[in-house]
Amino acid sequence: MHRLAWLMMAAAAMAQPPAEIPERFSFEEGRIRVLILTGRNNHDWRATTPLLRAALEAAGRFDVRVTEEPAGLDEKTLRPYHVLVSNYCGPRWGAAAEAAVEGFVRGGRGLAVVHAASYPFGGLEVLGEKMTRTGVREPAWPAWGEMVGAVWSAGEPRTGHGRRHVFQVEWKDAEHPVAAGMRPFLISDELYNNFRLKPGNVVLAEAFDDPAQGGTGRREPLLWARRYGSGRVFHTALGHDTDAMRTPGFLVSFVRGVEWAATGAVTLGTRLDLNPKDPDAVRVLLVTGGHDHEASFYEVLEGHRDIRVNVDPHPVAFRHDLRKLYDVLVLYDSIQVEHLPESHRENLRAFVESGKGAVLLHHAIVDFAGWEWWWREVAGGLYVLQAREGMPASRYLHDVELVVEPVGGHPITRELPPMRLFDETYKGVWRRPDVVPLLRTTHPTSDEVIGWVSPYAKSRIVFLQPGHGRETHELPWYRRLVRQAVLWAAGR
Ligand SMILES: [Zn+2]
Ligand SMILES: [Zn+2]
Structure with a gap:
């Protein structure tokens, strides 16, 4: 074809409104569709988001997409997904995106919250006048705390963590699909403490917060599951960086948690190998x-x-x-x-x-x-x-x-x-x-x-x-x- 004719055709095509792309062309058949919300974090999201994605892909059940601008989400862009993973800690997303995310979960889809994403949009609004008189850092977007199942508090005892150290994560509710069959595991991570929990959490795993490491001396809940509306939420306080995330116990609990949040059941095993050996290699x-x-x-x-x-x-x-x-x-x-x-x-x-x-x-x-x-x-x-x-x-x-x-x-x-x-x-x-x-x-x-x-x-x-x-x-x-x-x- 003549080059000019081709260019004219291309220009004419671009002037048309984009056709709806049939979902079967843009997603893998039969997979759980995951959207990771990231792009801002007081942690190294550029390193941790690809690892979360790789873990989900290695699990073999998920088709994973990533947005680095969650503020642009709306009901329509979220519609194809089964579950959102938040690896985000930054400014508010704005009314439209927040309403879309909240409606997504309340309407029966899933949400998985990783480490600092539980922090209620830790930014100016939270640290400033939005702090309540009781010292609870109620998020400027209260529905986020309700979805996560906890908020952070600046009042005593303050939510935070002691020194990063190696601790043992113990499973608590062996009946829950995410926890069933899981073994305790060691991890080098921050051990978040003094969360202000919302009613309705099923605590899946906890760890003893050693006072010698600046901890509370109590067992702190770290992984939990909850319902929000007709949706499901999985929260893990673990995952400060890729060293923490590469712990097998982190990876497998994360992918199982995402699967549960998406489907209400867990079919994945209790082991996950990011780089499985091929016996025929x-x-x-x-x-x-x-x-x-x-x-x-x-x-x-x-x-x-x-x-x-x-x-x-x-x-x-x-x-x-x-x-x-x-x-x-x-x-x-x-x-x-x-x-x-x-x-x-x-x-x-x-x-x-x-x-x-x-x-x-x-x-x-x-x-x-x-x-x-x-x-x-x-x-x-x-x-x-x-x-x-x-x-x-x-x-x-x-x-x-x-x-x-x-x-x-x-x-x-x-x-x-x-x-x-x-x-x-x-x-x-x-x-x-x-x-x-x-x-x-x-x-x-x-x-x-x-x-x-x-x-x-x-x-x-x-x-x-x-x-x-x-x-x-x-x-x-x-x-x-x-x-x-x-x-x-x-x-x-
Ligand atoms: Zn951290
Ligand atoms: Zn040479």
Whole structure:
């Protein structure tokens, strides 16, 4: 289509009022729809909100959205949701948004309140003239305290907390769905005390507030559940920061509390793993050593659920028979054969001859110049450090901006677009003519083929030349390229 015609059509479309988006297109089928209210807090909401979201998503039952401007909410924007999570402590939201939130909960939906969100919009209005004569910091929006099930008091005994310390959270009501089956847990957190509780709370968990830590010497209620209108509210006083929130007891009680607030029942288990292990993950031995590199390299192999990586650097990486322990070797090392004892060399040879896979990255193409079987048969290439008969020395250049074209049609390069890299280039690398190219560049300081599959028949051997420094390590494209190479090398 002509570009101008397209622009005119686009402009005409924008002038129309937006059509209602059918809910089935914007939410995952069958999930509990959660909206996290955040964006202001006297705590680090930029760190804690993504963790709350990750916990809910790891639980597998929720479709989670986040608003950082709750003041913009209204009845219509809240309509698709089953439950709100407040990780907010800041200015009032205004009459319309507050009425919408209150109506949402009263009308039968759920609310979960985390840590400082119980503080009644702790700001000027609360600390100023809204404080009552009895010293109770009644929120300027009293319905919030009714929903939460408690308010803070500036009068004695003042609501607050002692020193942050490690304490044991004890479950109190084993009959409640949120608490059923839960074990006591230790947490490093602030232990909120002297809440002014509203009638109707079912206290789920409490902790002894140690006077030696500035506490009250009493057991303080920390987690509770309540009804508000025909809705349900779950409150947790825990969760000062991500260290507190990463406590398994916090995470699992939070997701169970949100589920209960949304549905009135709890189906989730009493364990929640943010990073569950995949028993079928490819077992990778990553070998480093012999060449310095930035620590960012380790991020390349982190966080892939289908890959489990151990690191063993030289000089002892190949001391064991590796065949039973690992599926794929990833070499980001630099070693010459003189530095490898005979028995270690045999372990490496046995691994690649057994049909296992190997991925050679970047400077690993310099390895084993004195072991011709390795570079001619296995790697399919060699960065030539010292010129020899028929093999001039290879060269390198740092800090090159280059364009890399993945060669299509191979599982390793599947769906990877051309990429701009800022990396080191190699030129004059000796390469077998019969490798299967994976990556190409036309940069004049580089060889044209900078990634390949070796023709070695006994196992799957991949070489990927990019990966010198942080600029490449941190690219999602590179992470994906290496992951796909590892999976392919493992025969997946
Ligand atoms: Zn706090
Ligand atoms: Zn390098």
